[in-house]
Amino acid sequence: MFRSIRFRVVLLIFGYLALAVLLSRTIYYYRLSFLLRENQESFLQDSYSIMAAACRSSLEEKAPGRKRELPSLTESSSSYPPFVSLLDSAMVWQEGQSLPKMLTQDLFQLEPASLNGAPRLASFGSSPGEAGFRVAWGMPVPGRILVVGQSLQPQQDLVWSYLQIILLVAPLIIIVLCWLAWYMLSWIFVPLNRISQTARLIEAGDLQQRIDLKDVDTELIGMAGTINTMLNRLENTHQALSRYGADVAHELQTPINSMLRSIAGEGGLPPDDKDAVIAACASQAQRMGKICQNLLLLSRADATVKPVTSIDLEPVACDALDLVAFLAKPRELVLENTVPSLIAVANANQIEQVLVNLLSNSIRFSPQGGTVSLAGHLERSQVVLWVTDQGPGIPASDRLQLFNRFSKSRAGWQKVGNGLGLAICKSIIDAHSGTITCLDTGGRGTRMEVRLPAGVQSAES
16 A cells, blocks of 8 residues: 555645644634734723713713612623622622622732722633633722623634534535545646556566557656667567577578488488498587587677777788688688778777778688778778678678578578678777678678777778
């Protein structure tokens, strides 16, 4: 549950809403209490002023035989009407409404009232089962104390009703808002759910599934596009691995079948000629060993880190030609080298391996007495090398797949080879941040071009 983003977000919203409601209602509660008390005090002061004026007027008339009566405030429709009492200086009730029992003792603790001064306000605590009182009192005439008061029960009832409403309504409002937040988050996460569903389909083996960008929100288009690109590469890699596995199995199956046929005497060898059978099996085993060696070399080339050493390609080219000279001699081929002093950022051993592989292919497919050329020059920030021969050339339809593993040109498919040499060359050149391509020669031989990052000296020259 706590691992759910929606649950955590809704829980956070719930906390913020609860805190906001608690703070706002607390502030409103104290504000309401303050306003109620302020209104009550204003009412008591106004009532005291009216009663004080009536008391002075009644005493000044001094009409013989006229009974003095203090006006009453009991006409109020409230369940807790205000009361007014007139006491003498000894705090003995004279007229008006009788004071509540709880006030008869507390009034003795009041300070002497000032004559004709502003009324003083005081609050008295409640007794068990009764609310407190708020009174305004003073001495409007000598020897008389006027007390105007009202129960605090109405304010307490109003505040308690407010608290009851808050306790009942606030949780309901918070729950409804959290439910709306959960629903909205579920709606917001619909694109993510679609992405997750697509991922599950891909996990099940359907690598052709892609995220539909039309149904993805603007904020998620970048992520969805990146995922689609990753899925394209994943599908291409999966297909390449499938083809690679099939090609490896095919390449190894041929020498294995040949060995089995030789052992069974089906390859034209007599079954009792053990030396001939062993020689045939050894030849096929060497072929399989060569395939495995090239595969290992290819895996190492894929893991090669880009070198950072500046080397001169002129001696590298000379060494590569010396290594393939024995292949050219039986075919009376001419090997030309016009590579000048060129500084490239590369690994000398690996570049020599690439050149030897390209020269070996050119020698293998060149006609008797032909020419194989190795040339190079500086072109802006790159060093360019060419290996050119006068062989049958490579059809345009084969050039796109020429550097794939186990790929062979139809022009030379019957020749010796396993289709890994050019793939090794491409892996090495890619690791050097360079390029290797087969150029169009118009059907007159083959030209392989290698481009490498130029060193500082070559770039300046």
